[in-house]
């Protein structure tokens with residue numbers, strides 16, 4: 001039996017990045033049966049025009065454009081993309097090249113070897129890493145991680161990373177229960193999955209901070225993070 | 237069982253142990269009284285240590301940034317051949 005993979009990529013103003021990442025996905029998982037689902041939230045920079053051009057190159061059956069009229073947030077973007085996924089497995093990754101498609105084969109391999117329901121990319125083990133963070137960013141990240149590990153015992157080393165492969169049914173099961181937004185969204189997904197007893201495996205990934213375009217997640221992230229942690233403590 | 241319940245249970249168990257020690261006075265009282273303080277302090281130290289060690293051993297990957305630049309150049313070249321216009325960013 002051959003598996004099919006649906007790669008869901010949410011975009012907002014990723015005109016250049018989406019073209020680069022599509023090329024790299026095709027390059028690195030050539031022999032695999034997959035489709036790319038781009039969920040674009042009405043980017044004013046013309047991301048959708050680029051996606052249509054890519055469809056001409058790679059075929060409309062390989063690249064699906066499933067846009068939404070306006071910026072409605074990441075969590076619902078995944079749900080929207082998931083509705084259109086025809087694969088047995090779903091990969092979620094960012095468009096901004098922080099998640100490099102060259103790791104896709106190791107996700108797929110790990111899943112096949114272990115039969116895991118979720119394979120999550122981790123930056124904090126041997127072979128993984130981060131590039132482009134200043135000391136403050138590293139400190140926050142470490143602090144947040146130690147706090148979450150001590151309080152939640154999640155069983156995975158990288159809670160806020162969002163480069164993951166899911167069995168489609170598993171993603172459908174957990175995503176509807178998740179209420180958090182932003183970084184906490186990724187953490188809630190993996191903690192809920194872990195509590196439900198799903199088999200989770202990790203593969204090392206490296207994370208290079210975005211080169212093109214600008215960040216869309218902002219605001220008082222630390223406060224949001226602490227609230228999210230408290231929320232997960234009492235609800236999971 | 238919600239996770240907070242697990243943590244509270246753990247804390248209650250530790251407290252019970254402590255009261256037990258107080259009652260039975262196996263070790264002198266003046267030491268037993270100090271135990272909670274030691275507990276909190278060592279928890280704090282553990283946290284700081286973990287953050288510190290994590291920070292010192294923070295895995296970085298400068299070579300990946302260079303590799304990515306190569307990949308980007310390669311991708312751009314391919315897209316140009318296919319007549320895709322992505323130059324305007």
Ligand SMILES: Nc1nc2c(ncn2[C@@H]2O[C@H](COP(=O)(O)OP(=O)(O)OP(=O)(O)O)[C@@H](O)[C@H]2O)c(=O)[nH]1
Nearest residue numbers: 010011012039041073074077094095096210215216
């Ligand atoms: N469809 C959709 N995509 C979004 C939205 N917000 C962000 N994205 C996309 O989600 C991915 C992750 O967003 P980023 O802005 O890179 O978030 P981040 O990685 O935390 O921030 P950076 O440090 O700037 O990389 C990117 O592919 C974005 O284009 C949104 O509201 N809707």
Ligand SMILES: [Mg+2]
Nearest residue numbers: 094096098210
């Ligand atoms: Mg990013």
